[in-house]
Amino acid sequence: MEHMGIEPGRLQFSWVSSAESTKFVEVVKEVTEAIKALGPNEHFLKTKAKVA
Amino acid sequence: MKIIKIDKKNWASGLEDLAGSYRLFGPAKEEEFHNFKALDQGVLPDLTCLNTRLSPKSLIYPQSEVMFEYSLDESQEDHHIMKEVDKDYSPRAVIGIRPCDVKAFLLVRKNFDSPEYRDPYWIRAYEATTFVGLACEAPCNTCFCTTAGCGPYHEEGLDLLLMDAGDNFLVKVITDKGEKLLADAGWDTEVNTDEAAKQIEAKKQAAEAKISSFVTADRLKEMDTVELYSAPFWEEVAFACINCGTCTYVCPTCWCFDIQDENRGRSGMRMRNWDSCMYPLFTLHGSGHNPRDTKIQRVRQRFMHKLKYYVEKYDNGIQCVGCGRCVRLCPVNIDIRRVCYMMNSYGTSDNTCAA
Amino acid sequence: MLSYIDKIRETSARLLKDCSVEMVIGFRKGTVPMMNEPHFAKTAEAVDKLVWDSNCGINLANYLTNRQEKIGIIAKGCDSRNIVTHIIENKIKREQLIIIGVPCSGMIDKRKINAMLDGEINDVVEDENNITVKGNDFEKILNKRDVLQQNCAVCIHRNPVIYDELVADLVEEQEGVDRYADVRSIEAMSSEEKWKYFDDLLSNCIRCYACRNACPLCYCPTCFVDESRPQWVGKSQDPTDVRTFHFLRAYHCAGRCTDCGACERACPVGINMRVFTKKLEKDCLELFGWEAGMSADVRPPLDTYKPGDPDDFIK
Incomplete structure (x- = not known):
């Protein structure tokens, strides 16, 4: 995804076991903060087809 | 028959005059090949182009075309109505289209403009367009137009046929639409029709003789x-x-x-x-x-x-x-x-x- | 490579005559310069149409998918690697095939040659090292090395990796080739630059799907772009949809692409979509030490799990 021009950090992977509730909360917090810091996504959005 | 001569010195200024009353399209080169494009102010169609990579059919019939749209937003006056989209069907002119590509529109017309069905999008776009053809002097070795119902100087479907004659273009006037375009461009130097017709006939035969490829479809x-x-x-x-x-x-x-x-x-x-x-x-x-x-x-x-x-x-x-x-x-x-x-x-x- | 033709015909005729195969898949001479057409021979008499030269860039593995008969197939290096991939993915059985291996010296790039010359090309003749191009008012001799398809210029597997017959001695493999200069230059761009680069790259795409269909890896009964329930991607010329098609197509080739160049070669508007697949190919090599289609006995990295698989991207 980064190779196609999506900013680093917008896509994140995590391994969270069903027993790791604390980690889950942390991950969600971190990811939300990171994405908010990046601001709204400008690319790969289609609200209305740009055609003739 | 009427034949006009355009001094190449007046070519650019004539096109500029046309841009006032027509949207102009013509072949333009982008890196490797030519395609038909809307010509921006002052850009001339590239008439050195043998044949565009894609056909000009998209000028009349775009690859993707919106037909209707709707909105459920009740603050809009015409909400909940599937309505036709406004499109620009103001006069347009395609400059430098090859005779084969124009003939193609006539074949396609059989489908889009038949007694049973009339396709409004295609017809409106087609009728809004004036086709200024460019005769082929040097057909490609894959051209087989002469055995496929047209040819390098074929006039069917054209409004004007342009021929390169050194410092001038000779223009054969084919329809009233073409006549109007000439008037708008201020190209009005008439030439002796008999003489020019002979010249055109000779060029036509020379071009047709260069076609090296053919199909046989008689049976x-x-x-x-x-x-x-x-x-x-x-x-x-x-x-x-x-x-x-x-x-x-x-x-x-x-x-x-x-x-x-x-x-x-x-x-x-x-x-x-x-x-x-x-x-x-x-x-x-x-x-x-x-x-x-x-x-x-x-x-x-x-x-x-x-x-x-x-x-x-x-x-x-x-x-x-x-x-x-x-x-x-x-x-x-x-x-x-x-x-x-x-x-x-x-x-x-x-x-x-x-x- | 012209000298291969006799051997190809002789081998094909023998295999057909003794009923080892029901058909031989190869090329016949094209109708326009620098093009050949994939073709089959079903009788020993029909092999005379088979040819070989530097215009056989189509990947013939594409013609094997789900076939049931016994087939002889002419295979250069990349074709053979895609045959291996087909065998791994159960698209053809090894026992069905007699692979007639062709050591390859690269295919020529029609587009490059056209761009180098002003007039139209009427005829192209080749010998071992040179390509003679003739037009109405020119004749030019080009060094074949200068007009190779880009993927052939950086190819390091010119010899077939799997074969039953061989039409000539193996050729020397290219060494010290920098395969990924183009990918590195994209990697070095900022996100914005990358976005713009791909926008420009794809701006001419007409979604004819020639790239997809020329690829031996694309054999799904219904491609995701054609799927309508659910519809994954819009069908118009909207740039987001065009890009989605290209990126997803490339992803589906991850760990499978052999950089045979069929996609780029097939494109009617000259898009180099190999820059997508090459990134994935480079990653597979760097992360898993994997090159696709080298052996039918090893499972590809994306359908196996190993404890040592790189997982740095998982937080």
Whole structure:
């Protein structure tokens, strides 16, 4: 995804076991903060087809 | 017949005058090849172009075209109504289109403008357009127009035919639409018609003599459809085909489309996109059944439609103008000239082609 | 490579005559310069149409998918690697095939040659090292090495990796080739630059799907772009949809692409979509030490799990 021009950090992977509730909360917090810091996504959005 | 001479010195200024009353389109080079583009202010059509990579059919019939749109937003006056989209059908002129590509519009018209059905989008765009053709002096070695119902100086479908005559262009006036365009551009130097006609005839013959490629289609109309359909050569013809849509998308006479709805939130649109008989999805029924499920059926359909069904249905020759684009661009070199030969000679002893 | 033709015909005729195969898949001479057409011979007499030269860039593995008969197939290096991939993915059985291996010296790039010359090309003749191009008012001799398809110029597997017959001695493999200069230059761009680069790259795409269909890896009964329930991607010329098609197509080739160049070669508008697949190919090599289609006995990295697989991207 980064190779196609999506900013680093917008896509994140995590391994969270069903027993790791604390980690889950942390991950969600971190990811939300990171994405908010990046601001709204400008690319790969289609609200209305740009055609003739 | 009226023939006008345009001094090349007045070419750019005339086009500039035209830009006031027409939207201008013409061949423009982008890196590797030419395509028809809207000409920005002051940009001249590149008349050195032999043939554009894609056909100009998209000028009248865009690859993706919005037909209707709607909104459920009640603050808008016409909410909840599927309404036609406003489009710019103001006069436009295509400068430097080749005679084969213009003839193609006439073949396509049989489909979009028939007594039963009239396609409003195609017709409005077509009628808004003035076609200023450019005669071919140096046809490509894949051009077979002269045996496909037109030729390098063919006039059918054109409003004006432009010919390069050194420092000047000679312009043959074909329709009133063409006459009007000349007036708008201020090109009005009439020449002695007899003399010019002789000159044009000589150039025409020289250009036609340069066409080195041909198709033979004389037997197609009389042939038995079922026999042709069941001919064994389709396996060989279809073998190499990868079922991409290149031939149909670059073809000036292929007209098939698919209608799609795209909705998002509380608004949406209905559009049509080019489709291709090469794709399995083209004929897939809602039931899941597909009458043209295999590659051989789809390849046969393309050639049978162009070279047999069309010929029979409209009695208007083959559905091909010999521009050679599919021959040049097919990734696996399936050659319509070879296929036409095989079809036309089917059942005779002479059934191997050297094309 | 012209000298291969006799051997190809002789081998094909022998295999057909002794009924080892029902058909031989190869090429016949094209109708326009620098093009050949994939073709089959079913009888020993029909092999005379088979040819070989520097215009056989189509990947013939594409013609094997789900076939049931016994087949002889002419295979250069990349074709053979895609045959291996087909065998791994159960698209053809090894026992069905007699692979007639062709040591390859690269295919020529029609587009490059056209761009180098002003007029139209009427005829192209080749010998071992040179390509003679003839037009109405020119004749030019080009060094074949200068006009190779880009993927052939950086190819390091010119010899077939799997074969039953061989039409000539193996050729020397290219060494010290920098395969990924183009990918590195994209990697070095900022996100914005990358976005713009791909926008420009794809601006001419007409969605004819020639790239997809020329690829031996694309054999799904219904491709995701054609799927309508659910519809994954819009069908119009909207740039987001065009890009989605290209990126997803490339992803589906991850760990499978052999960089045979069929996609780029097939494109009617000259898009180099190999820059997508090459990134994935480079990643597979760097992360898993994997090159696709080298052996039918090793499972590809994306359908196996090993404890040592790189997982730095997982937080």
